Amino acid sequence: MPTASSSLDTLCIHAGQHADPLSGAVMTPIVLATTFAQDGPGAHKGYDYSRAGNPTRTALEGCLAALEGARHAVAFGSGCAATTAVLLTLKSGDHVLCGDDVYGGTFRIFDKVLKQFGLEATFLDMRDPARVAEAIRPNTRLLWMETPSNPMLKVFDIAAIADVARSRGVPLAVDNTFATPMLQQPLALGATLVVHSTTKYLNGHSDVVGGAVMTSDDALADRLHFLQKSVGGVPSPFDCYLVLRGLKTLGVRMKRHVESARGIAEWLEKHPRVAHVRYPGLASHEGHALAARQMKGPGGMISFDLRGSLAQASAFLRALRVFACAESLGGVESLAEHPAIMTHASLAPEARHALGIGDGLIRLSIGLEDPRDLVADLEAGFAAAARV
Numbered sequence: 001m002p003t004a005s006s007s008l009d010t011l012c013i014h015a016g017q018h019a020d021p022l023s024g025a026v027m028t029p030i031v032l033a034t035t036f037a038q039d040g041p042g043a044h045k046g047y048d049y050s051r052a053g054n055p056t057r058t059a060l061e062g063c064l065a066a067l068e069g070a071r072h073a074v075a076f077g078s079g080c081a082a083t084t085a086v087l088l089t090l091k092s093g094d095h096v097l098c099g100d101d102v103y104g105g106t107f108r109i110f111d112k113v114l115k116q117f118g119l120e121a122t123f124l125d126m127r128d129p130a131r132v133a134e135a136i137r138p139n140t141r142l143l144w145m146e147t148p149s150n151p152m153l154k155v156f157d158i159a160a161i162a163d164v165a166r167s168r169g170v171p172l173a174v175d176n177t178f179a180t181p182m183l184q185q186p187l188a189l190g191a192t193l194v195v196h197s198t199t200k201y202l203n204g205h206s207d208v209v210g211g212a213v214m215t216s217d218d219a220l221a222d223r224l225h226f227l228q229k230s231v232g233g234v235p236s237p238f239d240c241y242l243v244l245r246g247l248k249t250l251g252v253r254m255k256r257h258v259e260s261a262r263g264i265a266e267w268l269e270k271h272p273r274v275a276h277v278r279y280p281g282l283a284s285h286e287g288h289a290l291a292a293r294q295m296k297g298p299g300g301m302i303s304f305d306l307r308g309s310l311a312q313a314s315a316f317l318r319a320l321r322v323f324a325c326a327e328s329l330g331g332v333e334s335l336a337e338h339p340a341i342m343t344h345a346s347l348a349p350e351a352r353h354a355l356g357i358g359d360g361l362i363r364l365s366i367g368l369e370d371p372r373d374l375v376a377d378l379e380a381g382f383a384a385a386a387r388v
């Protein structure tokens with residue numbers, strides 16, 4: 001078992017897990033049972049029904065809590081279910097101040113689901129923490145942000161915004177999906193809640209949809225466990241096992257994602273067919289110094305504007321052979337996508353344009369392939385775009 005001083009690389013492999021007491025099996029058993037025998041009414045061994053609690057899920061939650069330095073983790077069946085659970089701690093008439101650049105599905109939860117239950121949300125570029133302080137209203141009950149954000153890779157100052165939040169008595173939730181706890185630890189910087197789509201880097205193999213919320217606030221954790229059981233958006237034991245298995249290599253994977261993405265971002269920045277690259281590891285990124293301060297590495301995601309039209313962006317994506325043209329991110333395989341048509345189609349065109357999500361914007365999730373093969377593939381894409 002890891003100790004309190006174990007490094008994140010060690011926690012990835014061991015936290016929340018122990019050899020099976022029955023057999024000594026070193027891998028966590030997948031407990032598929034939906035129900036658990038009780039010696040008598042209410043006399044159970046900590047588990048009564050698998051929606052309320054499951055031993056494989058408990059192991060995953062233990063590992064995720066340790067990685068984010070949290071007392072509690074609550075696992076869900078998707079990142080969207082995790083986001084929704086956090087928002088269900090609020091009530092009609094409450095206001096959420098949200099970063100302006102978030103996953104399209106997160107925006108959709110605010111705009112198309114919870115608005116009709118009276119939850120108000122406004123979206124703000126949080127690069128200036130003073131603007132956050134000004135935008136907090138008397139009924140603001142939650143600050144929410146992604147950093148780096150999806151897809152524009154804006155970097156927000158977690159410690160400064162957490163200070164603002166604390167001074168106004170409002171919790172700050174950070175969606176840490178793009179960074180992972182290996183590169184950024186929002187709770188240590190003062191956030192109250194961390195949210196993840198475990199679908200992405202944490203599982204890392206593009207074969208599970210999952211989510212989680214981490215916090216050291218006992219009352220919030222109780223409420224989230226209650227919502228997990230009551231609303232029921234729970235992950236399957238098999239999915240919990242797969243995320244636990246994926247987590248074991250998170251440390252080594254993130255190092256390679258960062259190393260390759262840094263090289264590819266630098267190469268893209270010099271490419272004549274690229275108008276602009278957004279990657280927090282580049283000196284040209286306005287959040288470069290902040291990212292260097294609050295992150296241990298700038299991550300594996302890059303967005304760039306291809307010079308040209310939608311037809312050229314489409315030709316670029318169609319020509320790729322190593323990158324798959326696909327939504328999602330954070331897997332061992334590289335993915336490329338067109339945010340305006342794919343992941344951020346739920347935003348109104350005006351909102352997309354205000355953020356800079358135009359027809360030429362391409363988002364890359366840099367995988368673990370040899371980066372020379374990735375560069376060759378991107379070069380073939382640019383050649384195809386030039387022929388349009």
Ligand code: P1T
Nearest residue numbers: 078079080103177197199210327328343
């Ligand atoms: O897909 P799901 O597990 O429900 O997670 C939603 C989610 C939450 N937060 C962030 C930052 C995300 O990027 C996502 C999902 N994003 C994609 C599918 C995507 O391609 O951007």
